[in-house]
Amino acid sequence: MTPATDRCAICSSSAWGGTLAFTAEVRGAGGGWNPVSITDEFGLCAEDYDRLVEYADAITASEQGTAVLGLPLRPTPFALGPDHCDCCQAELPDQASTMELVPAAQAYRRGSRTHRVGTLRWLRVCRLCLGWWQSAVRNPGGILGYSRSTAEGSSGGWLNPGHAGAAVHALRHRDTAMVAATMEADGASFRSIGRGAALTPSEVAFVAAGKRDRATAFVRAANPAERHRIAVVALSDQLEDAMAALKLGAGELLASPLSPQQIVGAAVRLAGQRRMKDPATGLPILGAAAPEFGRSCISYAVEARDPAQWLDPMLLMEFALVARRFLRGYDEVGSDGNGSLQLNVFADVMYRTRIAEVLGAALGRGAVLKAGPVRKSSSAVA
Ligand SMILES: [Zn+2]
Numbered sequence: 610m611t612p613a614t615d616r617c618a619i620c621s622s623s624a625w626g627g628t629l630a631f632t633a634e635v636r637g638a639g640g641g642w643n644p645v646s647i648t649d650e651f652g653l654c655a656e657d658y659d660r661l662v663e664y665a666d667a668i669t670a671s672e673q674g675t676a677v678l679g680l681p682l683r684p685t686p687f688a689l690g691p692d693h694c695d696c697c698q699a700e701l702p703d704q705a706s707t708m709e710l711v712p713a714a715q716a717y718r719r720g721s722r723t724h725r726v727g728t729l730r731w732l733r734v735c736r737l738c739l740g741w742w743q744s745a746v747r748n749p750g751g752i753l754g755y756s757r758s759t760a761e762g763s764s765g766g767w768l769n770p771g772h773a774g775a776a777v778h779a780l781r782h783r784d785t786a787m788v789a790a791t792m793e794a795d796g797a798s799f800r801s802i803g804r805g806a807a808l809t810p811s812e813v814a815f816v817a818a819g820k821r822d823r824a825t826a827f828v829r830a831a832n833p834a835e836r837h838r839i840a841v842v843a844l845s846d847q848l849e850d851a852m853a854a855l856k857l858g859a860g861e862l863l864a865s866p867l868s869p870q871q872i873v874g875a876a877v878r879l880a881g882q883r884r885m886k887d888p889a890t891g892l893p894i895l896g897a898a899a900p901e902f903g904r905s906c907i908s909y910a911v912e913a914r915d916p917a918q919w920l921d922p923m924l925l926m927e928f929a930l931v932a933r934r935f936l937r938g939y940d941e942v943g944s945d946g947n948g949s950l951q952l953n954v955f956a957d958v959m960y961r962t963r964i965a966e967v968l969g970a971a972l973g974r975g976a977v978l979k980a981g982p983v984r985k986s987s988s989a990v991a
């Protein structure tokens with residue numbers, strides 16, 4: 610199989626560099642992985658090919674100093690083996706994907722012993738990291754943090770400078786550093802706390818979910834009147850704990866790795882009123898679309914493609930985590946109150962279809978994304 614066109618999927622250049630292919634896999638009875646199908650294959654120019662190879666190398670070497678936003682860095686600079694994502698090291702369920710970067714010279718000489726193995730990269734990734742790699746191709750402005758992404762309109766603006774201080778608990782090192790730097794930049798307080806009971810009314814909390822009940826225990830120990838000020842920060846293998854914490858009263862779900870904009874968006878929302886909860890997932894029920902920040906609000910609904918999974922709360926949580934990772938920090942991820950996920954995206958209406966395409970690619974084929982109501986801002990041009 611070869612890419613559909615001979616132009617770079619990112620910049621349309623025809624200076625050929627190589628291909629990026631994604632393959633879906635399922636775990637076999639013996640525990641090994643079996644490929645199912647190539648789900649996507651992109652042609653890349655030499656420049657974009659080399660850039661994606663650099664990302665892969667930064668991720669697997671755990672290069673904390675990289676400037677790319679939200680790069681799913683490995684916490685440790687070594688691989689944990691086939692049962693863990695090669696990027697974020699989350700434990701893999703029975704499905705995974707591999708991503709393979711094959712340089713043009715390699716593709717040409719495949720099977721030969723003289724090929725350049727140096728620039729071939731191969732990673733097995735979880736659903737969340739698959740979405741990150743997908744968006745690295747389809748929406749590169751988003752991950753590079755350009756102030757204006759051609760895919761989604763203005764995406765880098767700092768819309769909410771004023772917010773409460775933050776307390777963090779058990780976050781990964783890089784996420785802790787990101788919260789600390791964001792609070793410092795905005796002149797807000799920052800501290801690390803050991804228990805939910807230590808949370809004060811002037812703070813919002815960013816708490817890491819765990820394999821067992823780390824976030825749940827934190828929320829349980831917090832004053833019930835303060836619990837809606839807690840954001841649960843999760844990886845794709847920590848959604849059970851995250852969901853239990855949300856049901857106990859935590860205010861929202863965030864995806865690790867955090868970006869400054871995700872932190873600010875959450876800090877602003879969490880400092881507001883307690884919201885109604887979807888009983889199945891604990892996600893906040895979002896109201897009808899309403900313009901904010903002088904921007905129109907576009908709503909989308911997300912549900913499982915397979916009707917047998919429509920009310921599966923864990924699948925909705927997976928979709929919520931992926932959506933949270935790919936929407937901008939001030940966009941909202943929650944429930945519609947009727948069993949579907951609702952996304953409220955603040956953007957120009959002219960980007961409605963393009964946002965749906967980017968989100969749909971990140972969510973994957975198991976999800977159906979439906980465009981819902983749009984409420985136009987009176988100051989919007991579109
Ligand atoms: Zn290119």
Ligand SMILES: [Zn+2]
Binds near residue numbers: 694698
């Ligand atoms: Zn991952």
